[in-house]
Amino acid sequence: MPVIKITKWDLERLLGKVLSIDEILDYLPRIKCEVDSISEEGEIEYEATHDRPDLYSVEGVARSLRSFLGLGENKYQLVDEGLKAYNTGVPGRPYIALAVVRDLDLDDEAVKQMMQLQEKLHMTYCRRRRKASIGVYDLDKIKPPLYYELADPDTKFTPLDESREMTLKEILTNTVRGKEYGHIIANWEKYPILRDSEGTILSMPPIINSEDTRVTVETKNVIIDATGIDPKTVIDMVTIMAYNIAERSRGKKIVFVEAIMPDNTVLKAPREKGVSIEIVPSKVNDVLGTGLDIEQMIELLKKFDYKITNSQKEQLIVTIPPYRVDVKSWIDVAEDIAMAYGYDTIGSTAYDLPKATHPGRIHPLEFLSRLLRKILVGMGFIEVVNYMMSNPEIQLRIFDMEDELITITNPKMEKYTSLRRWLVPGLLEIIDANKEKEAEIRIFEIGDVAIPDKSTDTGARIERRLGIAVSHRKATLTNGLAIVSTLMERLGLIPRYEKAVIKGLLPRRTAKICIDNIEIGYVGEIHPRVLLRIRHDKPVVVSEIILNKLLMVLRR
């Protein structure tokens, strides 16, 4: 979740109201801003959520609080000045949308917030600029109309924070931004640029803006662009930018820009209003568990800036604020109603679960696991647990095995690159960790293993297994057989043992465990060669039983 930094005085200036610390701690979370910290100097840090990019700068917070606290209506002046831009065709990132905001009153903090909003949108909605990228420019330094086009790699302009002109190619290889985002357009023959009617280059999307058109505290009018691979996203981004920046405009004046596509279709931005949605109050009450009447609901909707265009007893038509990109259907509006009403209000009278219609029960594998666990503890064993994540060395190589493991492509640690396919390696690790301190080790683990298996719908078979290990100077197969037989007898089963050969175990000292011709596991001595490899000097007897199979046997 993006962390946003704002200042208390700036918020208060935009809101026209002084807020106490308690009020900030109370109100911000109610509009989905989780306050992380408030410094003594009044710097506020909060975590915003992915669904509310309009809250990625202070202007959005001020606007939301204005309606939430009933301090006034949010009105914007949308003007058509006939501004146009020409999208001459950039196949790799075909869409551009633009908007203008006029009559701005900026200071350092305002410019900082604008940059923060742009950056946080880049990191989230724009998917690190892959999906879209945004630019803001001083409108008075350029001559519209603007052109979005492809340019030769040796085209030159002065990128932001540089003191000299650089070619587009140079910008990709020699600037910080070029190195970070260059991969998005690296293999293009020509690179996208945004220029004005006189050839002044505003930016090289999605990499960097030009120094010459930079927004400063002196800037009075800005033009915003978003370019990218999806028309809805570029309009969303320009809309959020324009409405948030307009909070700094004296008349909240936003000007439309029409971007003319190569096929002469028009992408007009920003969005003037959101779509209208039908709300059925009874459905809202049903999903929330509330009993709100229609008047209450209308009041709550206003707190989240919805315009009610039609209200009847069984139906409300609401218009979504233009800067809200998350509202897809009535259920999203229902959440806003719940938030406006207060989760604490709903929660404080929430006492009852819906009536249960069926008895509860644990999973049969868990029941069986518990049963075996208790028997084994009674026999003097300690229960251990290991991670399912392991590696081929521990799982296979020390046993000279060559089986396949479920292996991940993006491991974070060398030790954890695969899922275990049996429990014995983990048990040996535990024996190894304790061999200096304990002369006699008796341990068991009940856990899941993953075995590649194309016959399943996911390509892996998950088995719940019981693994047992005994190690002391006189441990032999007999110890293992005694334990397994006792376990099976407790379950009312008679095990039959058959000689078996299993990699990693000592031949002649290894047996399959069968119940009525179903093989449920094995018992055997670890091959001395394996023990020598891990420098363990006492024999180790192990057994593994597949509980899924044991359960099958027990169910018959």
Next chain:
Amino acid sequence: MEKIYLPTRQFRIVKVLVNAKSIVIDELAKKIGVKPEDIMRDLAELESLGLLRVERKIVQEPVITEEGILVLQKGLPEERMHRVIHRCIGKKIEEFMECISAEAEMDPAHVRIGLQHLIKNNCLRVVNGVVKIRDDHGCLKALEEAAYIKAALKEILEGKHVNKSLLSVLKRRKMVKTERKKQLVITASPKLLELFEKGLIIEKELATIIYPSMAEELDRYIIKEFDLSIPPPRPRAARLNAYMEFLDLVREILVSMGFEEVKGPHVELEFWNFDALFQAQDHPAREIHDTFFLKTEYRGRVPEELLERAKKIHEKGWGYEWNPLRALRPILRSQTTAVSVRTIYERGEGEYRVFSLDRVFRPETLDAKHAMEFYQLDGIIVGRNVNFKHLLAFFKEFAAALGIREVWFKPGYFPFTEPSVEGFIKHPELGWIEVFPGGVFRPEVMEILGAPGVRAIAWGIGIDRLAMSVLGLNDIRDLFNKDLDFLRKMPSPKLPYFLTRTSSKDVKVVKILR
């Protein structure tokens, strides 16, 4: 006659008494190396057994006089005289006595006594008024006798007994006088002497381990008492894993609320982990930073109807081209919510509630606070009239079961729930922590799963932080600790739910998180 078993100290008292027959308490105490007051109780017990008598007697005690002290300091008059005798011998008796008085610094009375003793012992003789040596042998005898007397005096000084004849000499020579003194006198009874002689008085044995066979003769033993302030040694016990026990307690709470446990695969398809949950294919949670992808070309299987619905709903909702092949890629599940959605697909539009408590995987580097593998408790309640308020009630009930008294509900965001909530609990040690992310599954999710006619409230709780606090751990790796001694020493988990009556009614919903 019966044997009598005595504790070690009483046995030692008896032994002294058998030898001395009768003894004053001071002397008895001195012999066994304790103070008189320490053996009063033992004496009383022995007396009650008829083995001795304790009597308050007036005894004559010899006390050393000033004369005696002078003797101890300077010697007897005859000794002192003898040391200087060679300077005065051969003089007339009057001159002799003056000479001795001057040479040995003795007063005339003592000189006279000394002279008497030396003459009596045939050391000196007076011939014609002149003092002469009579017999050297007699002198030696006189000195020997003096030495005896001095030794006796010393013994009296030390509180020891001296024989009667010596004592009467001392008294006669006024070195000692007798005084009357009250003393406890301990006297052996005839019974004691008889029993002791026959070996029927036996010292009690110190017993550490008490066998049933000793039951009838416990008085033969001193039962060793243990110091209760010393920490006892711990057994190398077998035991259940405390973490697994904790998870079982959580299962029991859920089952008591009517939940049925379900399971699903750890190796999961992206479809169940993400797509069925209406998470767009380019959602950041689906990038390599948040999910483990598998090294395989294998593509899984999902029923065709599900793929069709997912495609339609994703493309309508998110406005992109949904790729079914991406959905069929296997991954390590990053949330057990995958199990919940599989269940809804299997069970459809009924009334049911299920939970899963199993492991999930996230790309993290294992350290004290992070793990790449951890347990998640996922649950859903499905039904026609299930609502958001029920979800908050569940959180409160579960919080109450953990002994939590305050919760805070914050609006949150998850791609698959609406409304969404993040529930915080005020933990007694950890303070406010977020433990309950949940919400109502979006209509889009229910539509993909083929159950649009019912609602599902869902949550996914990371249970490890709670486990750590219940088990008193600070390092998340200790949940999987390999040290057997560490495992033995972990406390057995207990939850307030099992110890007292807990209720959501006792849980307060706070308005502000401070």
